[in-house]
Amino acid sequence: MISDERCGKALSYLAATDMEAAELKTQLAKKEYLLDLARRRTFLEKTGNIEVRKAASEMTLEVGLAMDEYLQADA
Numbered sequence: 001m002i003s004d005e006r007c008g009k010a011l012s013y014l015a016a017t018d019m020e021a022a023e024l025k026t027q028l029a030k031k032e033y034l035l036d037l038a039r040r041r042t043f044l045e046k047t048g049n050i051e052v053r054k055a056a057s058e059m060t061l062e063v064g065l066a067m068d069e070y071l072q073a074d075a
Contacts, residue, residue, distance in 0.1 A: 024073075031070040038066040 042057040057063060 028070075028073045031066070031073040035063070035066040035070045038062045 038060075039057055042060045042062055043053050046053040046056040048056070
């Protein structure tokens with residue numbers, strides 16, 4: 001059986017870290033959105049068939065930087 005003191009400490013820890021976890025989850029979602037937006041924007045700038053445009057879009061600096069930021073937020 002868990003003591004009231006230990007239960008209280010656990011609940012305090014969860015309460016203290018809850019906001020941090022929520023903020024990190026929000027940052028990750030934002031970075032994912034910005035990555036998707038960069039992909040879409042660069043796709044529209046490219047020419048050729050769909051697969052060529054997708055590949056060219058993935059090789060842009062904008063998408064590369066957005067991917068780096070997303071991966072850092074996910075780490």
